[in-house]
Amino acid sequence: MVSLEKKIIAEGKIGEGDILKVDCFLNHQIDVNFLQEIGKEFYNLFGNCGVNKILTIEASGIGIACITAQFFNCPVVFAKKSKTINISGDVYVTRAYSYTHQCYFDVTVSREFLGPKDRVLIIDDFLAKGSALEALVALTNIAGCELVGAGIVIEKAYQGGGDAIRKKGIRVESLAKISSMSQKDGIKFI
Amino acid sequence: MVSLEKKIIAEGKIGEGDILKVDCFLNHQIDVNFLQEIGKEFYNLFGNCGVNKILTIEASGIGIACITAQFFNCPVVFAKKSKTINISGDVYVTRAYSYTHQCYFDVTVSREFLGPKDRVLIIDDFLAKGSALEALVALTNIAGCELVGAGIVIEKAYQGGGDAIRKKGIRVESLAKISSMSQKDGIKFI
Numbered sequence: 017m018v019s020l021e022k023k024i025i026a027e028g029k030i031g032e033g034d035i036l037k038v039d040c041f042l043n044h045q046i047d048v049n050f051l052q053e054i055g056k057e058f059y060n061l062f063g064n065c066g067v068n069k070i071l072t073i074e075a076s077g078i079g080i081a082c083i084t085a086q087f088f089n090c091p092v093v094f095a096k097k098s099k100t101i102n103i104s105g106d107v108y109v110t111r112a113y114s115y116t117h118q119c120y121f122d123v124t125v126s127r128e129f130l131g132p133k134d135r136v137l138i139i140d141d142f143l144a145k146g147s148a149l150e151a152l153v154a155l156t157n158i159a160g161c162e163l164v165g166a167g168i169v170i171e172k173a174y175q176g177g178g179d180a181i182r183k184k185g186i187r188v189e190s191l192a193k194i195s196s197m198s199q200k201d202g203i204k205f206i
Numbered sequence: 207m208v209s210l211e212k213k214i215i216a217e218g219k220i221g222e223g224d225i226l227k228v229d230c231f232l233n234h235q236i237d238v239n240f241l242q243e244i245g246k247e248f249y250n251l252f253g254n255c256g257v258n259k260i261l262t263i264e265a266s267g268i269g270i271a272c273i274t275a276q277f278f279n280c281p282v283v284f285a286k287k288s289k290t291i292n293i294s295g296d297v298y299v300t301r302a303y304s305y306t307h308q309c310y311f312d313v314t315v316s317r318e319f320l321g322p323k324d325r326v327l328i329i330d331d332f333l334a335k336g337s338a339l340e341a342l343v344a345l346t347n348i349a350g351c352e353l354v355g356a357g358i359v360i361e362k363a364y365q366g367g368g369d370a371i372r373k374k375g376i377r378v379e380s381l382a383k384i385s386s387m388s389q390k391d392g393i394k395f396i
């Protein structure tokens with residue numbers, strides 16, 4: 017998505033520790049008009065797949081998922097992150113690793129809101145090593161949903177998480193795929 | 207907002223500890239079509255106030271804020287919750303108390319995204335004792351913004367947080383105001 021690549025180059029900042037900061041339009045301040053373009057693009061990719069539910073994870077996936085869901089005319093479910101293990105029986109739970117916070121956390125969804133009748137599209141802002149996406153995929157498996165695929169705004173392709181998940185036969189579509197990133201050479205896309 | 211009151215009565219559940227669960231349409235599963243009605247109503251209330259930024263707090267405010275922002279044609283900024291005190295100098299920070307988790311947490315916004323040029327509308331899903339809303343109001347004060355008011359989906363009016371903030375001269379508009387709530391007598395609105 018050319019307009020997204022241009023926006024990342026114009027407004028993104030490369031921070032220490034391989035961080036790409038796009039918090040001016042994607043995950044702190046949110047450019048809602050631009051999210052509409054992103055949502056439309058996800059609809060172009062997955063609009064003919066019979067999606068009846070969009071699954072994302074708090075917090076920064078929620079805005080993108082909600083704007084995108086308007087094109088699919090379906091509800092959003094956002095998985096919750098929790099450090100506690102005090103989980104009641106009415107939720108599906110799986111575990112993910114946060115490379116940012118260097119700890120494991122639980123990812124939960126209420127059983128009420130995911131089940132065998134759901135054709136699920138996963139939406140998230142970032143895909144790097146793939147831990148959060150793998151957790152969401154696991155939740156759809158536990159819940160017995162039909163997983164249509166995953167739509168990601170920005171994939172750090174050089175970290176390999178996306179391709180590892182694609183190798184399992186899951187359709188992963190990323191609107192911008194970064195092949196390399198450094199303060200010296202800037203951001204390169206595939 | 208009559209359609210919201212009807213939806214709360216039809217789909218909400220009263221849990222122990224004075225909890226109103228509306229996670230089937232508002233804060234776990236999100237009924238995006240219904241959020242559009244809510245966003246339109248906020249626009250009816252605040253559309254002539256020159257709002258150029260919507261401020262909310264993660265996680266459950268984000269979806270409502272993003273859908274609402276489409277009507278105002280402005281960006282969203284969501285404040286972040288953090289238990290750490292390891293805050294760098296480039297953020298505004300204030301503190302709020304979580305009655306659910308019984309602890310204080312920091313509420314932060316990057317200085318980049320709030321300032322004296324902003325005419326801010328605060329949007330959130332719930333208002334009870336008012337701790338989160340007071341923290342957001344404090345952030346707009348620290349940042350020197352013009353605060354237009356706050357749009358709340360559900361106010362537990364009997365907990366008094368909303369009126370305490372109104373007494374400070376801040377316009378708070380809640381689309382459903384609950385006057386009492388119990389499993390025996392159900393939910394009553396003002």
